[in-house]
Amino acid sequence: MLLGVTLAGGMLVGATFFGGTKSLNNIGRGYTKYREILQLIENNYVDTVNTDELVDFSIEKMLQKLDPHTAYMNPQDAIAARSQLEGGFDGIGVEFNIYKDTVYVVTPLAGGPSEAAGIQSGDKIIKVDDTPLAGGKIENSAVFKALRGKRGTEVKMTILRKGEKEPRLFTVTRDRIPTYSIDAAYMVDGKTGYIKVNRFSETTYDEFKTALASLKSQGMTQLMMDLRNNPGGYMDRATSIADEFISGNKMLVYTDGKDNRYDRQTYARIAGQFEEGALVVLMDEGSASASEIVAGALQDHDRALIAGRRSFGKGLVQMPVQLSDGSELRLTISRYYTPSGRSIQKPYVPGQEGDYEKDLEQRSKRGEYYIADSIKNDPKLKFKTDGGRVVYGGGGITPDYFIPRDSSWQTPYLVQLYGKNIIREFAMEYANDNRKKLEKMPFDEFNRTVTINDELMARLVKDATSEGIKFNEKEYSRSKNYIRTQVKALVARYVYQKNNKAGQNNEYFRVAGEADDTYQKALKLFDRANKLEHGMFTYNQPERK
Known part of the structure; x- marks a missing residue:
């Protein structure tokens, strides 16, 4: 929850917050009343109360009348939240x-x-x-x-x-x-690069430039950028990354607030490292805010094929303001719009956060994670890309190519294994028991020769049973290959991650990708991405599986 509050916002840094005193008289009466009530409680209430807690509570309740992303954090939570975006x-x-x-x-x-x-x-x-x-x-x-x-x-x-x-x-x-925000950056094959970005923090752009240059030096001519479950972060880092792919001085994003203090237009300004070459961007319902800024710019300029599922739909910009006691207010100051003019903020009613928070659950009930036709875009919010393709505002980025969620391996038995940490503990034990042998082995040899065989899987099941997880053969059979892949991926992480000084988990993702249906399907989309880049539009709506 804290991570979501912290990151699910394109945060504008460097703007001027205090724009004058014209509204101070308007709030003076309310402030006086509030101070009087607090003083009466402190002096006369029948029981001893903590007025600091009352103040925090009242602030939180007040902000609920605004939008779902304006938030207040006490000093402890503010420190933890900032650490998610600091370097x-x-x-x-x-x-x-x-x-x-x-x-x-x-x-x-x-x-x-x-x-x-x-x-x-x-x-x-x-x-x-x-x-x-x-x-x-x-x-x-x-x-x-x-x-x-x-x-x-x-x-x-x-x-x-x-x-x-x-x-x-x-x-x-x-x-x-x-701390690092690039989880992985590696060559899938002789021409295909893969970069996974987990958030947009202070260091993300520098990490990204380094990763991109490294892949290009290894012969990369086409790239998959994975923004799944990336909840956002700093807006300027997002636009800087988009600028690496978009040529000329095209618009990347613009913001519109109550007055012109927070109105900004951001354009491409540099000669990016990858302005030519097929580009596939992966998104899902966990991709929010700054992730949507990147995807929106690339989609509107017909620069990338967006694949996966509809993104979260967060189009509000927050400014972090540190208060005198160390607490922090994340105040919504503007809306952002993609180059075609669309806001991707999904609908909300102030004060009804419960309905807003249930949106992803409602998408699941509608079948949106599994069937492309279940995505219901508002026909009144229709926009066009540079090349004339139809795109929609009002609720996230709709992918150009829909890839359904793979639930074939998801079972209650697997949930229990994760709940009691069986898979991670088993992988850690295997890695420690075989560390001397594995550390002498190059990863490519490990990936080719090491298997989590049936004997090892039986040991894992035995460990699970000893922890009170009742064996279910039918569910185990459905999840078995996924469990096997996860164990091997975690072993690879424990053995090889220390060799990567950039904090990346390349070996984990290379193994885990074998059981990642979205990743595997996306690898087959580069021909489409290449045609899109060259203006050969053969589709206008999200293509199905």
Whole structure:
């Protein structure tokens, strides 16, 4: 939820927030009344109350009368939210997971202080300084609080390693830990590149330029850019990435607010690295805001084939404003429009957030995730691309080529495996048991020769049964190949990720792609993307499976 509030907004940075005092008199009367009520409560209410909590509550209720994306965050939540978009944080550099009220190290981040100190995947974190992290209910927030801190400070970690009876004591010096927004960037074959962007943060554009240049140097002539489940982030990073693909000085996006303080028009301005070449962009219902800005610009200029499912539909721009106590207001200041003039903001009624939040659920009930004809665009919101193709506003980016959600492998049995962390734990154990052999093996050899055979799958089922998951043969058969692929992909991640200093999980995605139906179908769309780029429009509505 916090990530969604933080990122599902194209956030405008650098604009002037305080535009004058003309409205101060209008709000003065309301402020006086509010202050009087708070003072009366503080002095006369029958019970002791926390007026800070009352203020936070009243602010949240007030903002519900605006739009679904204007949000208020207390100081703690604001810090956590900003860290999602900043280029790093101060900490010890581990990815952790809580399983059965025990904190496990998933992996020490490559080049980080934990790796340097000797902490390994699978280690159990028993205690941090004097704070126990074992036994009882453990929350993510408590782990973050214990592990993060000012760089240069030391933290003593009590670790229990598998196969050892006595815990070890490690002293780790906190440092700046970079965060990355490019999950993967690799060559699928001799000419096809793949880049997955998970959000638009401070460092996204720099990461993207580096990844794009690397793929071009390896012979890339066509690219798949994966924006699935990318909830957005900074608008200027999104337009900078779009500019890498769009030639000349074409418009990328424009914004329109209450007055001209927040009205902006952004145009392509650089000679991009990939202005020619077939481009496929993957989107789904989790792609929002800044992701939709990129896709909208590429679609309106007939530069990319948009494939997948209709995007979220978030066309409001927020400005983050830090308040005096460290809390933060994310205030909607404008709407953004794609080059053809369409707003992709889906409908909402102020004060009725429940209906807005249920939109994705309603799409599922209508069958929209599985049948292209279930996408109902408003015929009154019809626009045209540069080449005359019809596109629609009012509710996300409708793909040029529809790819249904693959649910063939989704079963209640699989849900339980994930719920009790069986797949990840099994993969981690396999990687640790075979690490010496696997680390000597190049990834291509690993991918070609390592298989999660039936014997290993039987062990996984046994582990699941011992954790109280009742075996269901029919459901297991449906999910078996997916489970097998996921285990192998996670093993690849645990073994090879540390070799990628850019924080990418290329090996994981290369293996996982084998069971990714959307990815596999999209690989067959480059002929269509090539025709689109050259103005050969043979379709006007989302093509079916």
